[in-house]
Amino acid sequence: MTGEMTEPGGPERAARPPSRRALREARMRRRAMAIATLSTAVVVALIVILVPMAPGWERVQRSFFNGEVFAKTFPGLLQAFLTDIMIFAWCAPMIAVLGLLIALARDARSPALFPLRLFGTIYNDAFRGVPVILVIYLVGFGIPGLGLPRPWNSPYIWGTVAVVLTYSAYVAEVYRTGIESIHESQRAAATSLGLSHWDVMRYVVLPQAIRRVIPANMNLLIALQKDVALLSFIGPVEVLRQAGVYKSLLANFTPYLGAALIFLAVTVPATRWVDRLIARQNAARS
Amino acid sequence: MAKLSIQEVWKSFGTHDVLKGISLDIEAGQMVCLIGASGSGKSTLLRCLNLLEPVDDGAILLDGADITDPELDPQPIRQRIGMVFQSFNLFPHMTALENVLLAPRRIHRKSREALLPGVKALFTRFGLADRMGHYPDQLSGGQQQRVAIIRALAMQPEVMLFDEVTSALDPALVGEVLDVLRALKAEGMTMVIATHEMAFARDAADKVCFLYEGRILEEGPPAEIFSAPRDERTRAFLARVL
Numbered sequence: 001m002t003g004e005m006t007e008p009g010g011p012e013r014a015a016r017p018p019s020r021r022a023l024r025e026a027r028m029r030r031r032a033m034a035i036a037t038l039s040t041a042v043v044v045a046l047i048v049i050l051v052p053m054a055p056g057w058e059r060v061q062r063s064f065f066n067g068e069v070f071a072k073t074f075p076g077l078l079q080a081f082l083t084d085i086m087i088f089a090w091c092a093p094m095i096a097v098l099g100l101l102i103a104l105a106r107d108a109r110s111p112a113l114f115p116l117r118l119f120g121t122i123y124n125d126a127f128r129g130v131p132v133i134l135v136i137y138l139v140g141f142g143i144p145g146l147g148l149p150r151p152w153n154s155p156y157i158w159g160t161v162a163v164v165l166t167y168s169a170y171v172a173e174v175y176r177t178g179i180e181s182i183h184e185s186q187r188a189a190a191t192s193l194g195l196s197h198w199d200v201m202r203y204v205v206l207p208q209a210i211r212r213v214i215p216a217n218m219n220l221l222i223a224l225q226k227d228v229a230l231l232s233f234i235g236p237v238e239v240l241r242q243a244g245v246y247k248s249l250l251a252n253f254t255p256y257l258g259a260a261l262i263f264l265a266v267t268v269p270a271t272r273w274v275d276r277l278i279a280r281q282n283a284a285r286s
Numbered sequence: 287m288a289k290l291s292i293q294e295v296w297k298s299f300g301t302h303d304v305l306k307g308i309s310l311d312i313e314a315g316q317m318v319c320l321i322g323a324s325g326s327g328k329s330t331l332l333r334c335l336n337l338l339e340p341v342d343d344g345a346i347l348l349d350g351a352d353i354t355d356p357e358l359d360p361q362p363i364r365q366r367i368g369m370v371f372q373s374f375n376l377f378p379h380m381t382a383l384e385n386v387l388l389a390p391r392r393i394h395r396k397s398r399e400a401l402l403p404g405v406k407a408l409f410t411r412f413g414l415a416d417r418m419g420h421y422p423d424q425l426s427g428g429q430q431q432r433v434a435i436i437r438a439l440a441m442q443p444e445v446m447l448f449d450e451v452t453s454a455l456d457p458a459l460v461g462e463v464l465d466v467l468r469a470l471k472a473e474g475m476t477m478v479i480a481t482h483e484m485a486f487a488r489d490a491a492d493k494v495c496f497l498y499e500g501r502i503l504e505e506g507p508p509a510e511i512f513s514a515p516r517d518e519r520t521r522a523f524l525a526r527v528l
């Protein structure tokens with residue numbers, strides 16, 4: 001928060017000619033850019049020239065960078081990626097809600113609610129302490145293994161449960177950091193008005209806390225997008241499993257490269273976007 | 287009967303005794319100023335009056351009824367006692383108007399429309415009618431503090447507590463906030479004010495209390511405290527700040 005006075009709608013800056021310092025900075029930026037471009041070109045050229053000289057290059061090229069196989073399998077991989085998106089799309093809101101509930105349980109202050117707080121703490125420690133894939137195996141194979149009837153033994157359901165349980169623990173932790181970052185005076189000011197503990201949380205603390213941790217939660221969502229592929233180990237035919245099927249069928253690893261490219265196409269722009277979000281938030285706060 | 291009667295109040299944090307048997311009566315309509323070095327316990331005393339901190343021992347009577355009884359629900363009591371802090375008062379994600387409307391809407395369950403005329407009148411009275419739609423970071427420090435006061439007044443409290451509400455302000459903005467306190471006094475509001483503004487305490491207060499390490503060393507009308515302090519430590523403090 002700045003003490004400055006600004007009119008709503010943002011301050012209007014008069015256009016001024018660039019200062020000498022701005023000009024010098026621009027010149028230096030251009031030079032840095034040129035150096036970076038040149039050094040990158042040199043490195044890429046070296047890779048392109050040197051790697052094919054390695055003895056096994058022919059074989060690697062045939063089994064990992066096979067253009068024909070790529071063209072044949074890529075559409076199928078894209079199709080399978082829709083499953084990843086679907087699973088992601090229904091997991092994300094569930095994680096947002098469950099994570100928030102766990103965070104609130106951990107914030108419970110009255111002694112009567114101590115069990116709730118204890119549960120939140122144990123939950124967080126347990127699910128953050130175990131590899132995701134282990135939870136997916138345990139829940140995804142273990143629970144249907146109880147002999148549940150037809151729709152209830154679906155790996156989609158239990159895979160989702162496993163992912164939601166795990167990621168909620170991480171998201172809860174992020175929310176809690178946000179809640180704790182709100183200045184104590186805000187709670188005091190709200191409490192002194194006579195608002196209940198819950199109203200203070202709902203109207204004063206949470207709106208600020210959630211906004212503050214959006215970038216951190218976005219990073220978790222990007223990680224989730226990748227981890228959805230782990231569900232392939234218990235059944236759903238999503239992109240990773242589809243690539244495996246193609247690999248066996250065509251005795252070629254190129255489909256994995258295709259799958260990797262699909263993930264990169266989603267996660268790289270998303271990561272850049274979150275970085276920008278963080279930079280903007282930092283700029284707004286200073 | 288005093289509006290607010292503080293009786294032998296003790297408060298400690300861990301092993302550190304912060305309030306050591308504070309007793310003080312505040313009559314209805316009185317303005318009482320708490321002065322004393324930083325760390326002497328002014329904020330803690332105000333926080334205890336608002337039940338933001340539980341007292342360890344003693345009693346606080348509001349209209350003769352003890353409000354420190356742990357069996358009591360603190361919320362309705364806090365609604366009768368408004369408080370304004372040194373800083374970080376306003377909720378930064380709400381406009382000035384939303385800041386003021388939040389508590390009456392949630393607690394009195396009144397609609398925005400029902401509240402608006404009264405709240406608008408408050409904004410107008412304190413010269414902020416054209417600032418209702420502004421967010422806190424679009425307001426000056428003095429305007430923010432005035433909105434915080436309006437927010438507390440909107441709950442129609444019987445007593446107002448002020449904890450160094452001008453300490454974080456630009457010297458040029460102090461006056462406009464102190465003027466509001468004077469206006470409230472003229473209206474008959476009962477007030478307890480922790481302050482470093484000695485000139486203000488001297489000409490506006492009905493009673494001044496000098497806190498020293500958790501005790502009230504001296505209390506009385508400002509004329510007495512400021513021109514003829516009895517205690518050596520009061521004299522030393524006043525010599526330092528005046």
Ligand SMILES: Nc1ncnc2c1ncn2[C@@H]1O[C@H](COP(=O)(O)OP(=O)(O)O)[C@@H](O)[C@H]1O
Nearest residue numbers: 299302304322323324325326327328329330331
């Ligand atoms: N929440 C707290 N925990 C521990 N010590 C505290 C707390 N609040 C205040 N104190 C201590 O109590 C003493 C009095 O503080 P305070 O009431 O803020 O004094 P003042 O407002 O007169 O400056 C100080 O020594 C301070 O460190």
Ligand SMILES: [Mg+2]
Nearest residue numbers: 328329330450
């Ligand atoms: Mg203080």
